[in-house]
Amino acid sequence: MSESSSEQGFSRRQFLKASGATSAVLGGAGVGLFGYAAGRDPNSYLGWQTYEGVNQYFNRSKWSVEEATYERVGPTSRPDARTENIFSRRGRLFRQYRERNPAKPEDLDDELLRAHYEKYPEDWELDVINMKEIMPKQRADDEEYGDRFYLSEAWSGAMMAVSPDRISEPPEVSDFPQAGRHGDPTEPLKMKSPELTAKLIKKIAHELGSTLVGIAKLNPDWVYLHPLRGRGFENVDEPLEVPKHWEYAIVVGTPMSWDPLYANPTYGTSMDAYARSRIVSARLAAFIKGLGYAARTHMPGNSYDLMVPPICVDAGIGEQGRHSVVITPELGCNFRPAIVTTNLPMKTDKPIDFGVQDFCKHCKICADNCPSGAITTGDKVDVRGYHRYLLNSSKCNNFWNSTLGSMGCRLCIAVCPYTRKANWLHRTALKVTTNDPTGLSGKVLTGLQESFYPGPDPQDYYIPSLGGQNATYREPPWWLKTEDFIDM
Numbered sequence: 001m002s003e004s005s006s007e008q009g010f011s012r013r014q015f016l017k018a019s020g021a022t023s024a025v026l027g028g029a030g031v032g033l034f035g036y037a038a039g040r041d042p043n044s045y046l047g048w049q050t051y052e053g054v055n056q057y058f059n060r061s062k063w064s065v066e067e068a069t070y071e072r073v074g075p076t077s078r079p080d081a082r083t084e085n086i087f088s089r090r091g092r093l094f095r096q097y098r099e100r101n102p103a104k105p106e107d108l109d110d111e112l113l114r115a116h117y118e119k120y121p122e123d124w125e126l127d128v129i130n131m132k133e134i135m136p137k138q139r140a141d142d143e144e145y146g147d148r149f150y151l152s153e154a155w156s157g158a159m160m161a162v163s164p165d166r167i168s169e170p171p172e173v174s175d176f177p178q179a180g181r182h183g184d185p186t187e188p189l190k191m192k193s194p195e196l197t198a199k200l201i202k203k204i205a206h207e208l209g210s211t212l213v214g215i216a217k218l219n220p221d222w223v224y225l226h227p228l229r230g231r232g233f234e235n236v237d238e239p240l241e242v243p244k245h246w247e248y249a250i251v252v253g254t255p256m257s258w259d260p261l262y263a264n265p266t267y268g269t270s271m272d273a274y275a276r277s278r279i280v281s282a283r284l285a286a287f288i289k290g291l292g293y294a295a296r297t298h299m300p301g302n303s304y305d306l307m308v309p310p311i312c313v314d315a316g317i318g319e320q321g322r323h324s325v326v327i328t329p330e331l332g333c334n335f336r337p338a339i340v341t342t343n344l345p346m347k348t349d350k351p352i353d354f355g356v357q358d359f360c361k362h363c364k365i366c367a368d369n370c371p372s373g374a375i376t377t378g379d380k381v382d383v384r385g386y387h388r389y390l391l392n393s394s395k396c397n398n399f400w401n402s403t404l405g406s407m408g409c410r411l412c413i414a415v416c417p418y419t420r421k422a423n424w425l426h427r428t429a430l431k432v433t434t435n436d437p438t439g440l441s442g443k444v445l446t447g448l449q450e451s452f453y454p455g456p457d458p459q460d461y462y463i464p465s466l467g468g469q470n471a472t473y474r475e476p477p478w479w480l481k482t483e484d485f486i487d488m
Helices: 003-008 012-040 086-099 111-119 121-159 194-207 258-262 271-290 308-314 356-363 365-369 393-400 411-415 424-434 440-452
Strands: 212-217 248-254 295-298 336-342 381-383 386-388
Touching: 086 111, 086 121, 111 121, 121 194, 121 271, 194 212, 194 248, 194 271, 212 308, 248 271, 248 308, 258 411, 271 295, 271 336, 308 336, 356 440, 365 411, 365 440, 424 440
Parallel strands: none
Antiparallel strands: 212 248, 248 336, 295 336, 381 386
């Protein structure tokens, strides 16, 4: 290399070094920008695709018109549900047939029906055919061929369970179906194999709206020694003997809405996922009862007879983290589960180990961001014979009452490095850390998150009267900014 070239600028080696460094910076910036864009894409909102409008593909604004496409041609009137609603009308007619056997509309003593059939004689003919010919044949064929439709009937019954039943009887009564087909005592259907049954139950749970599903044998250690009130037990001070039919535990659940989650503690809520998980579990229990087996729901927020996180671990849903919340590969901690206990024989899932224990040992982001200090930065301790991290629930609950907006906190879920939407960047990071036996990649990613995605000072999360600023981990979504929609 000549002296003049050195004086005039970079050497070849210096140029390559500078180029490499510049490329690395630009590449990192590019990854960050692409990662940000991927995180904003509604397609990455795992478990919330339909709620984000992704499936609403038709551009209606292009086809909007000033007038509706139906025509008004004269004086209008409102329909009478007593006779113009076919189910109501035929119910009234059935009662007439039960009391007498009318041969023509004039024989009816129901004035509303008589007036309707005089005005619409064709309805009389069709309703009589349905009553005298179609329904008797349907009942006869149901006796002969109806068994092949057990699953469709159980599915239909499940969809009618729009909310969980109030439990007023002990499990030996409330968990079992009360009557079978045609009013006969229920006998469990003979399932072909535990493997096929597990496949069926998982498919039904997904169809009902569950994002993740897992099945485990119920460990009695996870059942409360004394039950909670409102669960059908006369004396909650008596130890609960675990019912024999609580053989299996099915885990179902959904995530909380992603954008409010990141704006905790004041804008987030657990109630969205709680409500959907309650409905999924109630419907799944109804489906299982439709097969003749026992089923009992254990649901958020306080309708449990057991501890949920270790059951999720047994069912292969995820691993329990430093903050005591279950971390899943797909949703991170953003998973609100419910449990259905049953005696329906199924093939169970195995627990998984994708590196969470080692990651949580070094990460501590949840503990550092916890305003109450409820999450330990120390090691695991022995709790009722199991070695795990211990959460100080009293400190945690105290902070719940030290914020405004939606009750609770959920900051530990929001800040967890695993709690990310299902975009390529998150999946790549998960794959790297899961397959790295050294644990070095996890430490690097934790450092990157702390550097590039810092949160407020934990004290700022408190209400102003307790020295805080009503801070949130991230900005709230546009549709939760009160000041933009309501005069204040």
